[in-house]
Every structure is written in C-alpha cells, then in structure tokens.
Amino acid sequence: MHSIAIIGAGPAGCYCAQALAKALPDARIDILDARPVPYGLIRYGVAPDHQGTKAVIRQFERLFERQGVQFFGDVTLGRDVTLEALREMYDAVVLATGLDQDRKLGVPGDDLPGVLGSGVVTRAWNDAPDSTPPQIGARVVVIGNGNVAVDLVRLLAKTDAECEGSDLTLTLPPVTRIDVVGRSPAEAAKFDPVMLKELGRLGAASIQVHGAEGEGKVIEALATLNGHAPEGARCAVHFHFGWVPEAIEGDTRVTAARFARGAERLSLPCDTVLTAIGFDGSRQEADVEGRIAPGLYTTGWARRGPRGTIPENRADAMQVAATIAADLGPGGKPGRDALAPLVPQAVGYAGWQRIDEAERAAAPEGRVRAKIRTRVAMLALAQRGE
Amino acid sequence: MPTQVLYGTETGNAEMLAEDIAGHIGADVANLADFDPAAFEAGTLYLIVTSTYGDGDLPASAKPFAEKMAAQQPDLSGVRFAVFGMGDSEYPETFNFGGKRIEEMMTAAGAVMVGERVTHDASGPDMADDLALPWADALMALA
Numbered sequence: 415m416h417s418i419a420i421i422g423a424g425p426a427g428c429y430c431a432q433a434l435a436k437a438l439p440d441a442r443i444d445i446l447d448a449r450p451v452p453y454g455l456i457r458y459g460v461a462p463d464h465q466g467t468k469a470v471i472r473q474f475e476r477l478f479e480r481q482g483v484q485f486f487g488d489v490t491l492g493r494d495v496t497l498e499a500l501r502e503m504y505d506a507v508v509l510a511t512g513l514d515q516d517r518k519l520g521v522p523g524d525d526l527p528g529v530l531g532s533g534v535v536t537r538a539w540n541d542a543p544d545s546t547p548p549q550i551g552a553r554v555v556v557i558g559n560g561n562v563a564v565d566l567v568r569l570l571a572k573t574d575a576e577c578e579g580s581d582l583t584l585t586l587p588p589v590t591r592i593d594v595v596g597r598s599p600a601e602a603a604k605f606d607p608v609m610l611k612e613l614g615r616l617g618a619a620s621i622q623v624h625g626a627e628g629e630g631k632v633i634e635a636l637a638t639l640n641g642h643a644p645e646g647a648r649c650a651v652h653f654h655f656g657w658v659p660e661a662i663e664g665d666t667r668v669t670a671a672r673f674a675r676g677a678e679r680l681s682l683p684c685d686t687v688l689t690a691i692g693f694d695g696s697r698q699e700a701d702v703e704g705r706i707a708p709g710l711y712t713t714g715w716a717r718r719g720p721r722g723t724i725p726e727n728r729a730d731a732m733q734v735a736a737t738i739a740a741d742l743g744p745g746g747k748p749g750r751d752a753l754a755p756l757v758p759q760a761v762g763y764a765g766w767q768r769i770d771e772a773e774r775a776a777a778p779e780g781r782v783r784a785k786i787r788t789r790v791a792m793l794a795l796a797q798r799g800e
Numbered sequence: 801m802p803t804q805v806l807y808g809t810e811t812g813n814a815e816m817l818a819e820d821i822a823g824h825i826g827a828d829v830a831n832l833a834d835f836d837p838a839a840f841e842a843g844t845l846y847l848i849v850t851s852t853y854g855d856g857d858l859p860a861s862a863k864p865f866a867e868k869m870a871a872q873q874p875d876l877s878g879v880r881f882a883v884f885g886m887g888d889s890e891y892p893e894t895f896n897f898g899g900k901r902i903e904e905m906m907t908a909a910g911a912v913m914v915g916e917r918v919t920h921d922a923s924g925p926d927m928a929d930d931l932a933l934p935w936a937d938a939l940m941a942l943a
C-alpha cells in the first residue's frame with residue numbers, strides 16, 4: 415500500500431491525483447491546500463463568467479466522493495506541517511503549489527497606487543478569502559497580450575446583465591475606456607483567438623484595434639473585432655501592439671502609462687493600470703520528469719512556469735503521475751494516519767461540501783453562487799456539524 | 801448488438817462521461833487517440849462522446865483519429881454510431897462543433913447515425929450524466 419501527498423488542490427494537483435488514482439487504485443492519496451477550500455485557480459483564477467471552464471471541478475469532486483482521495487484544507491506547509499515531516503510520512507510527495515505572485519512590470523512607477531496585478535484583481539473578483547475589492551477607476555490600461563488580459567477587459571466591459579449565470583457578486587466599476595497594450599507585435603500576441611472573438615459579443619463596448627499587421631488566427635480575430643460598435647456603448651476598448659512599457663506616471667496615484675516603440679512614444683492617460691504579464695513564485699529545480707529529490711515531485715505551474723492552460727496542466731500531471739508510479743518502491747509509510755493527528759483543525763471534504771452548499775444557497779438573482787469571502791466564515795461553516 | 805464507447809477529450813470531462821456510460825451499459829471504452837478506424841466493425845454500435853476545444857476544433861485526443869480517418873478513407877458501411885457532444889454555449893459560434901465534426905466524418909465514410917446527435921452545454925444547468933445515461937439506455941433499447 416502506497417501513500418501519496420499532493421500539496422495544492424488546484425488543477426495541477428487534482429489532475430495528478432486523478433492520474434495516480436487510475437494508475438494505483440490501491441494507493442491512499444491525500445491533497446493538502448493552504449485554503450480551507452479546494453480547486454485553486456479553477457475557483458479563484460478562471461474568470462467568474464466562464465462557468466463552463468470551471469465545470470472540470472465535476473471531475474475532481476469524484477476523486478473525493480468516490481475514489482477515496484482525502485482533502486486536508488487550511489493546512490499550510492511550513493506552518494502546520496513541514497515538507498520534511500510529510501516526506502517521512504508519505505511514500506511520495508508532489509508539490510503542485512502553482513505560482514500566485516504577479517510579475518512586476520519593472521519600470522519606474524510600477525508600485526504607484528492604481529497599479530494592480532491581474533492575480534490580485536482576478537482573486538478579488540472571484541471572492542478569494544480575505545481579498546479586497548480593487549479600486550478601479552474609469553480609465554484603465556491593461557498591459558499584457560494573453561488570455562488573462564482578455565478576461566480583465568471582458569469583465570470590465572460587461573454589463574451586469576451580461577454577467578448573468580456567473581458567480582461574480584462584486585459590482586464592477588463603470589469603466590469608460592480600456593487600452594490594452596502589448597509589448598510584442600500582434601502576430602506574436604498570446605491571445606487565444608476564441609477568447610478574442612468572445613469580446614465581439616460585448617453589448618456595451620466598442621472596440622478599435624491599432625497596428626495589428628500580419629497573418630494568422632489572432633490577426634483574423636482582431637480584424638473581426640475592429641470596429642465593433644454596439645449602439646449605446648459605454649466603454650471604448652483600444653488594442654495597441656508593439657509598445658514597450660517605459661514608466662507609470664503619477665504622484666499619489668497613476669495618471670498615465672508611457673510606452674515606447676522604437677523612437678515613437680505613447681502616453682495613455684489613465685487612473686488604473688492592470689498588469690497581466692505572468693506570474694512568479696517559488697519554483698524548485700526538478701528533472702525533466704518532475705523529480706526534485708527521491709520521493710519528491712512537482713507538477714503544474716510550480717514545475718513548468720506560468721504557461722499553459724488547463725489541458726496542458728492535465729497532460730503534465732499525467733506524465734508526472736506516471737513517473738511517480740514507476741518510481742514507487744514497496745511503500746508502507748503511514749500517510750494520512752500520521753498526518754491527521756498533526757492537523758486536527760484541517761477542513762475535510764465534508765466541510766468543503768457544507769461551504770459549497772451554503773454558497774449555492776446564497777446565490778443572488780442571476781448568479782449561480784455567492785462565495786464565502788473570509789477564511790473565518792469558511793472555517794465556521796466547515797466545522798458546523800463536526 | 802455489440803456496443804463500444806469511444807471518446808475524444810481535452811480536459812478529461814468527456815473521458816469521465818464515456819467511462820460512466822460504458823460502466824452503465826456494460827460496454828468497453830477506448831480513447832479515440834488509441835483507436836484505429838480499421839477496427840470499426842459492421843454490426844457494432846459505437847457510442848462516441850466528444851468535446852469541442854479551442855475555435856470549434858476537435859479535442860486533442862480525437863485529432864489523431866481524424867487524421868487516420870482522412871488518410872485511410874475507410875468504408876464504414878454497416879457501422880452504426882451515435883454521438884454525444886459536449887460543448888460550452890459561452891462560445892455560441894462553435895458550440896458543439898466537435899460532435900458535429902465526428903458525425904460528418906463518420907457519415908461521409910458510410911456509417912449510419914442512430915438517433916439524433918445529442919449535445920451537452922457545460923454552461924447549462926444539466927449534469928452531463930443526467931443526459932447521457934438515459935441517452936445510452938434509449939440506444940441500447942433500440943439496438
């Protein structure tokens with residue numbers, strides 16, 4: 415009998431557990447998370463109006479409900495249990511901790527009030543525990559050319575009615591202008607064309623695309639968007655390409671963002687700058703198959719860096735799970751029998767189900783859920799009935 | 801009638817559903833990525849579950865199958881199939897194109913579809929299993 419601990423109940427950790435449960439039906443697999451609730455970026459990163467994408471959660475529920483995987487929520491590595499102790503307790507330990515810090519712009523003024531990272535904003539819009547609703551003004555510059563930038567634009571440009579069916583419960587500010595600025599030419603932008611096309615359905619935002627030359631699906635999608643002008647649009651979205659950030663200007667708050675393209679300069683007046691240029695965090699050196707040390711592995715963004723969507727993390731987790739299955743020795747470590755007494759306060763899956771049920775029951779009209787917004791309230795709900 | 805469940809998946813949702821269907825009706829299940837069109841048999845009913853990914857594309861695990869179908873141009877006369885497509889109505893222009901593509905590919909090769917192609921919406925209220933298991937039961941009753 416093998417026992418395996420996975421640190422991080424986001425998509426990487428859950429897909430890894432899924433693949434391990436398939437390969438090793440007798441293994442006892444536990445997933446730990448620092449939050450009291452599972453699913454990581456599916457819950458707190460995927461945009462609240464993309465419920466279809468969040469539906470992969472239904473796969474992961476099965477891990478806990480039918481496949482014997484145990485959830486240990488509100489357990490922080492280093493505070494509640496050390497990595498060394500876990501490695502003593504488990505035959506294999508997998509770090510699937512992701513990357514949750516916003517990469518900084520690295521230009522003068524990037525720490526001014528009004529400059530916000532996409533992770534901070536996305537977590538707040540997803541009601542992450544103890545997050546603060548960001549102060550966003552009427553004129554926003556979004557820096558970045560990936561799908562996270564598109565999420566920010568779409569949510570800021572949507573009307574309340576357009577958020578029907580989502581689990582967005584914050585009221586987003588009435589933004590009147592959004593400039594989306596990318597460092598690379600449009601041809602090299604990392605936008606997923608289907609995400610761009612989605613912007614073409616916005617009913618209250620006009621779209622202008624500047625300087626998108628070249629070929630390819632992104633260029634075609636941008637060309638389709640250009641000139642989108644629904645009647646009564648309240649928000650104007652402008653895309654710009656090939657501009658390198660030079661400085662964020664302002665004294666007590668952002669007043670403009672300045673960019674360079676060769677000898678040209680572009681200064682965009684704004685009160686808010688949202689950066690969507692990737693994520694940082696602690697990554698450990700691992701070999702190509704995901705081994706950090708004997709019995710210690712890593713998967714997902716913690717392994718590969720902040721690239722790749724849900725399916726890529728699935729493929730990665732399946733590969734790392736295969737490595738683990740091939741490496742495992744005779745096993746026999748105590749696993750959860752040793753962990754559980756160390757973390758008596760841990761939120762189990764039944765606790766999460768109580769939180770989940772309360773969130774669904776609290777959904778306002780037109781929304782599918784109202785997330786619990788503080789850790790304390792989550793813990794109170796989780797422990798009720800235990 | 802002998803029955804087999806096949807699936808094309810990108811995130812695993814279609815795989816899980818295909819396994820549920822196969823367990824429910826007691827049939828074998830295979831990933832389209834591992835399935836050779838030469839293995840289609842006349843007289844067998846194939847229940848094909850597939851998602852849609854990206855810009856109305858087939859999911860990753862159905863792509864090698866589509867390539868083999870195009871290269872081999874098999875004659876699937878006498879083969880019967882049914883399609884359960886999974887999509888997301890957040891992307892209305894390409895909603896459930898994966899299932900549609902599979903249907904077109906199979907029909908063009910001479911296979912005959914049983915019943916209507918069924919579609920599930922990931923952004924809708926229904927659980928895929930709640931649609932798919934009765935769908936499979938109805939097909940088994942016909943077969």
